[in-house]
Amino acid sequence: MRASWRETLLSYTFLAPALVLLGLFTFYPLIYGSYLGFTQYDGARFAHGLGPKWVGLGNFRTLLADPLFLTSLWNSVKYLLVVPALQFASLAVAVLVSRELPAMPFFRAAYYVPVVTSISLAAVMWEWVYNRSGTLNWTLKALHLLPQGAAFGWLNNEHTAFWAVMLVTFWRGFGYYMVLYLAGLQGIPEELNEAAILDGAGSWQRFWRITVPMMRPTILLCSLLSTIAALRVLEEVLVLTNGGPLNSTYTALMYVYSKAFQGFDFDYGLASAAGLVVALVALLLSLANFRLFRDADGSQG
Amino acid sequence: MSAVTRPLPRAQVRTASPRKTLRLVLRYSLLVVILLFAVFPFLWTLAIAVTDKSAGVNIYDFPASLFPRHVTFQNFVQVYQTFELGKYIWNSVSITAMMVVGTLLISALAAYPLARFRFPGRQLIFGVIVATLVLPGETTFIVNTLTLKGLGLLGTHLGVVLPTVAGAFGIFLMRQAFLAVPASLLEAARLDGAGEFTILTRIMLPLSRPSQAALGIFTLVTSWNAYFWPMLVLSATPDKMPLSVAVLKLKGQFNYDPFNIAAGALVMMVPVLLVFLLAQKLFMRGLDGAVK
């Protein structure tokens, strides 16, 4: 049912503050930033007060010819593997802490701690875990999973560094999405669960047959955010490995960062072009995400 | 009624069998394991922050540094005094408060029509809003600082807040929450003669409290920890800087005192965690009393 004239006016009135602010401070700069991707805007021009110089597809040609950029893009795409793991774990933990049992608020707050922990301090601890003589190897040895003398630093070789950093991202993220899922769980009517219990359904069945389908909109939101975040991983990598070893953890945003923020040899044009490529990939993935979790939009009046 | 607030009906509790106890023990064991996984860096930071450094402790001496023998609050005092944290804490509170209130208001206002009205241009606007999540934001700061300069807002807290207060995330989240409200409630309200604004404030907002609380928490955390943008906007007025920027000073080349760094980090982290603990009640409360 199409909105009436009155409803349309009201809609736009309500939307006005958001649209004005978004337009001025988000959309306009983003358009400008995208435009920059087709220009050369480096330190030399900047210092002399010159504006960006149009170079068409020149930056993109440079990017495609730069093996480091291609590697970084591939690494960022590989990073998407963290999304399903993270989402499943966050939802499971949310369900775990959703009952009002003793000490639950304490656990919930504790799981949120990684989200607010300063990454540079957390990095010192994680380095200790991954050290050759650190906690992880110690645990593996205790469980007899590591043969004698085979210990190595998990961050110091190109095979394991990537997964090690990914685990840190997982650690930082699960509390974040747990909160979103907790909020979403509020919308599931208690009766459904009760009826299922009376029917003899186990918790695993209830999880897959009731919780997950009812949480569809929240899962869509969270996986969308998680996908975009995974593509744009930067902080953990900067702090733990600085892109190495052998550029195995060098992500797409590290490339953008190195072209935009590392001193006087910058080129905002090239950085923006790289950012645009990442944005394109993110856009495609977001569309795929929407398709996958086609939400119940529009079916309610 | 939500799946969370009502305790198990009496009947079921009475039949607590050994199996039930086992499940409870299992549940709590799992919770504790996850707990350790989540908080071990925090515990280490805490341990160092209260360590009495005059005793000559080596912070990298694991696991001994986790259990300091001499405990003191001197590090906090030192950090507070040397870095004049009081002023910066106030700035952080001011900026964060504006951000949270602003974000909640604007997101709710914008999400309502997007969720409930089929007005022309709806799809386009929603698409544009989602697109802002995806487009590269690395160079937006250049333009925004110039815009703020033009508006005379450089060096003010408002200038820090305005560009980021209308965010796609908040609108998206509130829209999801609003979509979950049953249409029947709205029909009933309209039949009763309620105006749209009344519907928004009397029905939509109360029913979406958990999402609002979540949005509030996220905005609070992001704003409290943000340092790049505030640093840029306030670079000429350092007295107005938030705490997140001030603690950066703790880690300069000549300033390497890990005990103070840890104390500073805790000062940043603890207020947020406390708010989170308190705010939990908000997003766990459910829909009691809101449904007529």
Next chain:
Amino acid sequence: MNPKRFARLFALGLSLTLGTAAAAPVELQFWTWYLSPKFDNYIKSTIDAFQKANPDITVKWFDKQDSMVQDFISSVNLGGAPDVLNLNIDETAKAAQNGFLRDVGGLTSPALLNATYYPQSIKNFTTNGKVYGYPWYGWLNEGVMLYNPDLFKKAGVTHIPRTTSELLTLAKTIKDKTGAYAWVPAMKDPNTASFLGYFYSEGLPIYDAAGKAAFNTPKHAALLQQYVTLYKGGYIPEDVVRREAFQIATELYTQNQVALIVGGPQALTRIKDTNPALYAKTAVTSAPLGSAGVQTGGSMDLVIPTASKHPAEAAKLAAFFTNNANQIAFAKVVPVVPTTRAAQLNSMFRAGGADPIAKATGLVGSSGRYINPGYKAPTNSDDLYKNLNDNVEAALLGKKTAQAALDDTVAYWNANMKK
């Protein structure tokens, strides 16, 4: 009084009043790097002294951390650029090449510059024949060697190493006998501390006569191979591929896991803070040198951005802060090396003492004339150094031979070095 005379007097009086009125107070913005709050007192008192001597200039001081360069670049765009900025050798070169800085020789006479600072220090900040900075405090990469005498004793080391080749053999001895690493060489450190520094200290050239990169001769490869062998044997900490050697060294030293550190005395300040017991028994002596017998180092400087609106006054401030008296005063607060000529004569650097920091200061304080990066950094250094570091990493991890790694780097440099 005759009218002509009166007119002249009147004109004189008028111009005097107008003259002083025209010297309206100038406010300068002064940005330092990483100096607050530890050196607040020193900076503030120096600024006070300057303002007293120049009553028509006020100085507004800001200290910046990691975001220094980024903030500066933004400020150029926004019109709030500082008048005096604190940079180091590499950043000054990059900023100058991109046009962000003023030629200092135009503000202070070259003769005065040459008389005040060491010739090498001035050279450090010269790009394309023009001087872009006032040399400030510096440090030597081979400044001092500080070591843990207990670990030395345990390893049975009686001869203190005097050359880098002795250090390399010591790596095996100490690790085998004590389990601690001997020292942490800089394999992949940023910019001026990159591996090329080791070529330089052994007298191996970086560039050939035509200015092209030429560090891939068999001699170069052999030197790199020595380090690769040590790494593979576990005699150098694995973390050197990931982190700065200086950080690793200081951390591990305080845990008794590294026997010695070669570098500037700044390490001592950190050790004093984190492990005072170890600090007290740390021995300090001069650093071992490579076969070329040269030292390398870096220094900070004060530059005048092109965007500054008061270059003349800014020059006064910069010159004041970097003059001999003030650099010596700074060296009294923290063991830095002054870059002024007169410093080498200062008696403060002849003293010594039992305190490690005092001893270290005495050893390096008068050696400012040796501060030089050793070789000219290439123009687009970020890009080229990353390639070098990636190749060195590949050699360390066994993906390429040392020779192949250097060959690839040289090829990349010569193909991409910007003029």
